[in-house]
Amino acid sequence: MIGASTEYDVLVAGGGNAALCAAISARRAGASVLVVEAAPRFYRGGNTRHTRNMRCAHDAATETLSGPxxxxEFFDDLLRVTGGNTDEDLARMMIAESKRMLTxxxxxxxxxxxxxGGTLSLGRTNSFFLGGGRAMLNALYRTAESLGVEVVYDAEVVGLDIxxxxxxxxxVRHAGRETAVRARTFVAASxxxxxNIEWLKEGWGEIADNFLIRGTxxxxxxxxxxxxxSGxxxxxxPTQCHAVAIDARAPKFDGGIITRLDCVVFGIVVNKHAERFYDEGEDVWPKRYAIWGRLVAAQPDQIAYIVFDASSLELFMPSLFPPVQASTLGELAGKLGIEATALERTVxxxxxAVRPGHFDHTSLDDCRTEGIEPQKSHWARRIEQAPFYAYPVRPGITFTYLGVKVDRRARMVMEDGRPADNMFAAGExxxxxxxxxxYAAxxxxxxxxxxxxxxGREAAALVSSTCPSSEAA
Amino acid sequence: MNIHAPFEPAHATASLAEADRLMTVCNSCRYCEGLCAVFPAMEMRRAFSDGDLNYLANLCHSCGACFHDCQFSPPHEFDVNVPKTLAIVRNDSYRAYVWPRAFSGLFHRNGLAISLIAAVSVAVFVAGFAAWHDPSVLFDAHTGPGAFYKLMPHDVMALLFGAAFAYAIVALAMGVRNFWKDIGEPLATLGEPASLWQAIKDACSLRHLDGGGVGCMNEDEAPTDRRRLYHHMTFYGFMLCFAATSTATLYHYVLGMEAPYPVYDLPVVLGTIGGIGLLVGPAGLLHAKWRRDPVLKDGSRTGMDVAFLAMLFLTSLTGLLLLVLRATPAMGLLLALHLGVVFSLFVTMPYGKFVHGIYRFLALVRYAREKRQIGGA
Incomplete structure (x- = not known):
């Protein structure tokens, strides 16, 4: 047996923000709730561990938000980042509900x-968690447990009877054994x-072996x-994921935010043949960082190098690993393991090709190249001031887009278009x-x-309507 | 491919090198910047000298929030444990700044050193009282104004404690000088009223001992404000006791009134309230220290913390006992005990945990200056 009861009103699979919000709201509505989290306690919460803020609509400035x-506007932003690939009805409902989420x-x-610090551009739209995502999770777990939600770690759902x-x-597999957990409703928030590299390979092929995973x-x-x-x-x-270029020296899993690099716009990016392959200065970095994972994934061996010189070293946020440093480009190439003459030729x-201009890293300046493919549209400055630096980068996968269809009540929708009886889904x-x-931050x-x-609310409502005698544990 | 060779700046100790590694990790994350002063101060830098790290370490109030909020704390392979690492660096820095340098060994086994000094000090007072007079003077009941001075002449007492206190001030001042030089802060900052006032407010409210507003995470990730409460009792208790002594000094020299004073009189009232704070506060802090998650602790320096808390507790306990039993034959021994404890508290102030308050306050002064400059830039 997992947990204290033989049957729960609500079984929540997952342990992140969505799972905990579901568990808390179901429990507050009187349901008995079991949360099964596949990760051990320290790694609980999936990608929520690495988040920092949430985007909620609000009609006026607050203590922590600088304006309405x-x-x-939220919906317009969503349309822009998704290119219209959204369910307008669900999106508008979510945005309206987001106003209440702040409180x-x-x-x-x-x-x-x-x-x-470096996040002022989001100060109006996004609410930042004090201490970040793990602090947020800790608070949610404390609240859930104090309300009587049962939580089991190292508990992976390995089979569903639907x-x-x-x-x-x-x-549920837990402590080396598989146990059946019965529940009146199920919330998938996992x-x-x-x-899952093998699954990523279905969309990407063998190159997925060279991807780094930013979360657990x-x-x-x-x-x-x-x-x-199950229908x-x-x-x-199914093949798409959010991929950014992160430091190639990052661990395979869970390198999180600190392996990201914000310096592409200040230099050039070359592949292992020392060739450039994309306009590094196409747009401001917040609008472009999410295309670089895909770009690097398309390069041989899924590796690339951001090369810049001393003039740019302090223009961007520091990151975990120091850049590779050398007094000449040839030496730099040697340290990177790429051909020196090729790098020298490319630089x-x-x-x-760099045309004179007024460098301004805070705006789309007029520093660009001419007569070179690919061009660099902004922030193009000659790479000539020693020492020279490079960061090796690989695709870093943040999340995947494939999911289950839900309706306005967060109920799953079956293949035939009918809503599921007692299955709900939330989160990624x-x-x-x-x-x-x-993506939008x-x-x-x-x-x-x-x-x-x-x-959580709907699951609890379903339980109390179908089984009025059910009591919270 | 040789891309794993980082350029490591040289640091004086392995702990400073580890602190540098952590600050590099933290500076690329910055999720904790709302928790306290350490992280905003860190963000003003890209590289960290030993002086910078000692400054940050003394700015840290050890609330533990950043450990529990960190997605990279152990068992994560990045092994980010800022409270513990900064505690070690901070404790090392006390020894590095000590004056005279020959006494730096007192920080080695500080608990033992302080205990020995206290024991010797008490023994000397007891023996002194006995030698000065007939040993029986210790066990006679003395009452009325000047009762204490039958055991030890007032001038001798004032001279002895004045000298001990003056010595402590000089030694502390030299430590301050060393700290200020090490962190590379201009002397002029110490003369800025705005920075000083901000630091006084931050120190007196322990603004940075609450994890950014939720409380201290001492035993686990559940925040409480108990450590702040106990520290307030300790600090303000200490200050009230200090005020009691100062008032009594004025009574003696300005008003010509000799101790002991009646229980309703200001020195006794201040001393009693302060003394109660100085009993409950250190006891609470000691309890919190025992309950503290070991993963956050500089395990090798518990003795120093305990010694200082014990000395404060004993100062108060002997003082209050003296007050209660001052009309009984126990007074003589209690007076020797109390004076012995207070004397050793004074002379060991520059050589124990007491200095944390001084260096942290100074770090807050610098932080106030830095923050104002950034804000105004």
Missing amino acids: YFED WIAEQGVRFQPSL EGPQFRSAR GGFEA PYNRGTVLKMLIN VRHIGD AAFND IMAGNVLGQG GIGMTIGSVFGRIA
Whole structure:
């Protein structure tokens, strides 16, 4: 037996923001709740561990938000980043609900702080968690446990007993044994499959072996796959994932935020043949960082090098590993293991193409190249001032887009278009409903909180309507 | 491919090198910047000299929030443990700044050193009282104004304690000088009223001992404000006792009134309230220290913390006992005990945990200056 009871009103698979919001809202509505988290306690929470803020609409400035962010503006931003690949009805509902989340999430013990340091550009739209995502998780777990939600770690759902549109029980692997857990309702909040390299290979081929995973190794998509195989309708491109270029020296899993590099716009990016392959200065970095994972993935051996000189060293946020440093380009190439003459040739050609301009890294300046392919549209400066630096980069996978279809009550939708009887989904596992592609800072947390809260509330309501005698444990 | 060779700046100790590694990790994350002063101060730098790290270490109030909020704390392979590492660096820095340098060994086994000094000090007072007079003077009941001075002439007492206190001030001042030089802060900052006032407010409220507003995470990730409460009792208790002594000095020299004073009189009232704070506060802090998650602790320096808390507790306990039993034959021995403890507290101030308050306050002064400059830039 896992947990104290033989049957729960609500079984929540997952342990991140969406799972905890579902568990708390169900428990507050009187349901007995068991949360099964596949990760050990330290790694609980999946990608929530690495988040920092959530994007909620609000009609006026608050203590921690510098100005209003109306629902329409939020929706416009969503349309822009997804290229229209969103379910407008669900998106508008989520955005309207997000206004209430600011107070609701604070009532669950989560604290906000004003945005500081390098994040001022989000100070109006996004609410920052004091201490970051893990602090937020800690607060949610404390609240959930004090309310009587049962939580089991190292507990992976490995089987689902689903009959037609109805969930009956889940098989949970815990402490070396598999146990059936019965529950009246099921909330899937177990994230995507970004840590499942074999699954990534289905979309990307063998090159996925060279991807680094930015979150924990526990986001394996086991529940997602079982739901799809059980006749739940899927949504979102199964091959797509959010990929950024991160330091190639990062660990395979869970390098998190500190391995990201913000210096592409200040130099050139070359592949292992020392060739440039994309316009490094196409747009401001916040609008372009998410294409570079894909660009690097398309290069031989899925590796590339950001090369810059001493003039740029202090223009960007520091990151975990120091850059590779050398007094000449040839020496730098040697340290990177690429051909020296090729790098020298590429840099010389780039330098010759740089037109004079007024460098301003805070705007789309007029420093660009001419007569070179690919061109560099902004911030193009000659790379000539020793010492020379380079960061090796690889694709870093943040999350996947494939998910299960849900309705406004966060209920899963079956292949035949009918809603599931007692299965709900929240968070990354259904993010594709709202976020078909692209990303906007903090929106993953909005999806998780809003749909998590709805899923928990609806699950609890279903339990009390079908079984009025049911009492909370 | 030789891309794993980082350029390591040289540091004086392995702990400073580890602190540098952590600050590099933290500076590329910055999620903790709302928790306290350490992280905003860190963000003002890209590289960290030993002086910078000693400054940051003394700025840290050891609330533990950044450990529990960190996605990279152990067992994560990045092994980020800022509270513990900065505690070690901070404790090392006390020894590095000590004056005279020959006494730096006192920080080696500080708990033992302080205990020995206290024991010797008490023994000398007891023996002194006995030698000065007939040993029976210790066990007679003395009452009324000047009762204490039958055991030890006032001038001798004032001279002895004045000298001990003056010595402590000089030694502390030399330590301050060493600290200030090490962190590379201009002397002029110490004359800026705005920085000083900000630091006084931050220190007196222990603004940075609450994890950014939720509380201290001492035993686990559940925040509480108990350590702040106990520290306030200790600090303000200490200050009230100090005020009691100062008032009594004024009574003696200005008003010509000799101790002991009646229980309703200011020195006794201040001393009693302060003394109660100085009993409950250190006891609470000691309890919190025992309950503290070992992963956050500089395990090798517990003796120093315990010694200082014990000395404060004993100062108060002997003082209060003296007050209660001053009309009984126990007074003589208690007076020797109390004076012995207070004397050793004074002379060991520059050589124990007491210095944490001084260096942390100074770090706050510098932080106030830095923050104002950034804000105004």
